[in-house]
Amino acid sequence: xxxxxxxxxxxxxxxxxxxxxDGQCNFCKSQIKTLQRLNCCGNRLAYISLHDSRVAENYxxxxxxxxxxxxxxxxxxxxRHGGVNAVRYLSRRLPMLWLSAPFLHLPGTxxxxxxxxxxxxKRRYKLAGKSCDDDACSVHFD
Numbered sequence: 001x002x003x004x005x006x007x008x009x010x011x012x013x014x015x016x017x018x019x020x021x022d023g024q025c026n027f028c029k030s031q032i033k034t035l036q037r038l039n040c041c042g043n044r045l046a047y048i049s050l051h052d053s054r055v056a057e058n059y060x061x062x063x064x065x066x067x068x069x070x071x072x073x074x075x076x077x078x079x080r081h082g083g084v085n086a087v088r089y090l091s092r093r094l095p096m097l098w099l100s101a102p103f104l105h106l107p108g109t110x111x112x113x114x115x116x117x118x119x120x121x122k123r124r125y126k127l128a129g130k131s132c133d134d135d136a137c138s139v140h141f142d
Contacts, residue, residue: 007036007047010054016046017093019086020059020072023049027128028071038096045073045094070121084110084117 010018019035022028032047039045048055050067062072062080070083073090081089084104091101104113120127 007032008043008045010046010048010058013043013046015076016043017076018074019045019047020050020055020062020067020074021047022068022071022124023051025124025128027124030128035090035094038094041095045090070117083121084113087117088113 008016010016019032021032035045036047050064055062055067056064059072059074059080066072066082071086073081073086075081075089088101088104091097091104103109
């Protein structure tokens with residue numbers, strides 16, 4: 001499984017957009033590993049787990065609860081893109097995802113994409129488990 005130290009770190013890549021993800025979620029780590037492979041055209045992205053203390057220091061406006069509900073991308077202008085908006089942003093940012101952009105940006109589909117993202121996000125530990133040994137990273141399931 002991917003380790004946080006294998007990913008480009010925001011401190012080492014200050015000109016990259018920062019992807020904040022659940023580093024205790026096996027499903028999330030798998031998706032981040034795929035995203036990093038798609039980041040083939042340079043270091044456009046750096047990654048940090050929402051459980052890293054630097055997140056609270058650098059992004060105090062993003063609460064733990066907000067980040068447990070969805071991943072965030074913080075772009076170079078400081079804009080926060082959460083959940084499906086982050087996915088849509090990345091589809092425009094990474095050339096390897098440009099083919100998916102037209103589908104993600106079809107007029108009238110934002111509500112559907114948001115709902116699908118939320119369904120996966122709230123079941124992510126059921127899909128692939130979590131990589132912590134206690135209940136500190138538990139998520140409430142519906």
